[in-house]
Amino acid sequence: MGPYPCGSAAGGWEGVRSEAQCTAAPDIDGLLAGAGYRVRSSDLCQVAQRLERLESAMVYNSGGGHADYDHLASDAVHYNPSDLASWVDSMLSELTPADPGPVRHAPAPDGWVDQIYPQPQRAVAARMEEEEDSGIRLVHLLMSSAEAIQRGDAALSGSLIDEMRLLLTRVNTGFGIGKVAGYFVDALTRRLYSVSSPAASGSPAEYEILYHHFYEASPYLKFAHFTANQAILEAFDGHDRVHVIDFSLMHGLQWPALIQALALRPGGPPSLRLTGIGPPSPDGRDSLREIGVRLAELARSVRVQFAFRGVAANRLDDVRPWMLQVAPGEAVAVNSVMQLHRLLTDPDSPGPAPIDSVLSWIHGLRPKIVTVVEQEADHNKTGFLDRFTEALFYYSTMFDSLEAGRANGSAVQQQQATAVAEVYLQREIRDIVCCEGPDRAERHEPLVRWRARMGQAGFKPVHLGSNAFKQASMLLTLFSGEGYCVEEVDGCLTLGWHSRPLIAASAWRADDLEDNARPVPDNFIFSSISSTSNTNDSNNNNNNNNNIINGNGSMLRRNSNNNSRSSDSSSQQESIHGM
């Protein structure tokens, strides 16, 4: 079922008109829903009236002469265009501040869980270029092999793999279907022949290197950081003490931009705490702390009061809220870039999954903003063939985009980054294809399911607006790959390659503010300081002069018996202060 009007393929239009509303939620106008707009039938009249008013206001504001609606287009921030009533109201309030009152006070709270749009589909994007026949044959063989594995026919699967290996020698594996097929053949081979369970190989440090190269070679992670930072920045507006909790610090690549943006904030920066979660370093080094030190130096150089804490944990569900030491009165942002899916379990398995308890304690922190970026794919299917197929299409598109990036970048560095980025993706492919049960970490689920899950966990959506969209689009033009596209979907943003979304960013909150908090003005990140900043050192009680860097490092011992929330100095917490 989908939002399309019930057409009759066999001719004869009788009854179609009455069926027109059949596929949308009962009180929503079905035809407008098919056009992408969600309007209650009972609101139609009022929306029409307000559209008339908006037109009058626009004409009035243009001075009746040459129409110039620049303010609405350039300065106003637009949110969730599908909610037409709210959009009209927001435009009206931009033009006529003394407005008697909107059609609705809040977006329909149930609307976020209702599925007006179809379930995630399999968008097939392919290239019709050279080596079509071999490429198509490879895909067929891959599918047959995966199907054989699902049926338990290891012998057939093995022979198909042999055939594929032969085919791969005749196909160009440097690019295109040959390249991605190679990785999937490799993964199938491992699944079939590996004796031990192929658990996550390589150290955290290696993984961080792969991650960094993926970051360099493609815009996906930059998009994630960029979009999340914009949402965090807006959520922190008006707050003097802010605390960002990063679910996966990596090299802290996301945070310099936020620190700089906060430094430029009109009225001066807040004092910023950053809590970075990451795996413990096996070699005794304190990598979390090292990153904290670097970020602190940056913060000091731009005069942002800054404190860092590292929380070492192998799994997110080992983290307890008390480890984060959220202080009363500070605005909290929780940032998760491609982490939450690791907390999921098989859809069929009964009982609660780690995601539920984690979402629950995040909610308990009452965050002003929770930024969630996830792969836009359904790789959490139980059935092997379905999962395999989904992954094949997803990663072909992903590899295709990397290829274009490499083709366009002439620097040797870019080529190298791309090659290592492929290894980063290969790990994901292996995980999805080879691992089962608790071994599988890459349980990607699409945005519609995350939206439902966040809603059920009590979070309210925070719409990503046209300013974030525009900045993301501008970011993409820095990349020569012309095929990237940003799209707005129900308040969230996706980044894709040639019309296939690959990564989705959304934002949520669990504080007690009303739903229609006034949106923040546009161009926040790029606004410049006109007056000197007012950071008033005398107000803070920190020991600025001595950088307290304990020799103990940032490791917080994961002592499950310790339930205390105390901040006694004997615990192995350490803070790195900037400024």
Added chain:
Amino acid sequence: MAGSNEVNVNESKRVVPLNTWVLISNFKLKYNMLRRPDGTFNRHLAEFLDRKVSANATPVNGVLSFDLLIDRPTSLLVRIYRPTPFPDTDNTEPSTSSMSSLLTDLIQPPSSDPFPVIVFFHGGSFAHSSANTAIYDSLCRRFVSLCNAVVISVNYRRSPEYRYPCAYDDGWTALKWASTQPWLHSGKDSKLRVFLAGDSSGGNIAHHVAVRAIESGITISGNILLNPMFGGQARTESEKRLDGKYFVTIQDRDWYWKAFLPEGVDRDHPACNPFGPNGNDLKGLPFPRSIVVVAGLDLVQDWQLAYVDGLKKAGQDVKLVYREQATIGFYLLPNTDHFYEVMEEIKGFVQIWIELQNATMER
């Protein structure tokens, strides 16, 4: 008069259903925001506001869609819509659904009998919308069911970033591509039975691609033009009479032509005015037969009627479908007689030609 901003909503509200009025007024106001007086276009905001849908290889109401990149240098995407493959299969194996999303299965011919291929160009006055815009996704799906056709919706490059002739080039690329696809050829003589179709600027593109096809050896079975976008330097009676009355103004038409046509030319350029002073003579040329739908409340109808006249004078086969009380965009929502009756006309237009060809072959 030209440039009049008089807001006259009462007339338009009387002739269209309420939800249609809301939809088209919403477009009107948003588009007003996107056009800048200096001729530039707020593309970021346009893409943000545009309501899009993904392709869906799972059939919905018997139609599935998928996207293909057919020209890498220009990033030219098409969205292909087709009836469900394997409709007669009783196969209930769970793997069938995954297998059927394979490209190879998607590009099976829908039937062994001759079937129409419709290359569709969405509207948007050359500047707005995309192949994946929701309203056009709906319309293309409708065409599949209506005509048992494969529909190829072309995501052509838009102005003002890409002026004439980019949209025509992209249309031509798509048509050429279709002609190389074995699965789109049908019938005992294995031919591509292709129709060009489009609304607004898409209709204009369909005409010009058909002109380009004349010398190429690609035979087009028919042109389907829905409220096609034509114009000229003169101000016609319908433009003056209907300026601003039914969602559209002369001023916005002028803006879109200025954004599409080469810099410095006027609206008598043949792209805009194919039968005007700079037009080409189609007399004696194998131009496809056309069906042209004109809405009686569309302010550019005089230009559309002049187009029909121009085809007739050139001895070409053209059928005019004139809907007196219809406004622009009447074909976007299935809630009026205009919609259903025009769809039947289009169905008949396509069907007759397919049946004619069948009859010819069977002899």
